[in-house]
Amino acid sequence: MPLYDYxxxxxxxxxxxxxxxxxxxxxxxxxxxxxxxxLEQLITSFIARTSSKS
Ligand SMILES: [Zn+2]
Structure with a gap:
């Protein structure tokens, strides 16, 4: 599920x-x-938050 910054x-x-x-x-x-x-959506979030599990 995508996360959105608001x-x-x-x-x-x-x-x-x-x-x-x-x-x-x-x-x-x-x-x-x-x-x-x-709410105002903050555009930065979607791309910036990549979770790397390694
Ligand atoms: Zn509020």
């Missing part, structure tokens, strides 16, 4: 959320801190 526009908290593509497309992401749906 920044809440209400409380300013950045959250790393695991969403399915469908959830991402439908925009169901909510801030875990305050419950706001006014």
């Amino acid at each position: 920044k809440c526009l209400k409380c300013g908290k950045e959250s790393l959320l695991a969403l399915t593509l469908k959830e991402h497309e439908t925009g169901v992401a909510t801030c875990p801190a305050c419950g706001s749906k006014e």
Whole structure:
């Protein structure tokens, strides 16, 4: 499941959320801190976070 970095526009908290593509497309992401749906996606996350298990 892809991870998305979001920044809440209400409380300013950045959250790393695991969403399915469908959830991402439908925009169901909510801030875990305050419950706001006014989230701004941070573009950097998706590429930067590669987990290498070796
Ligand atoms: Zn918030």
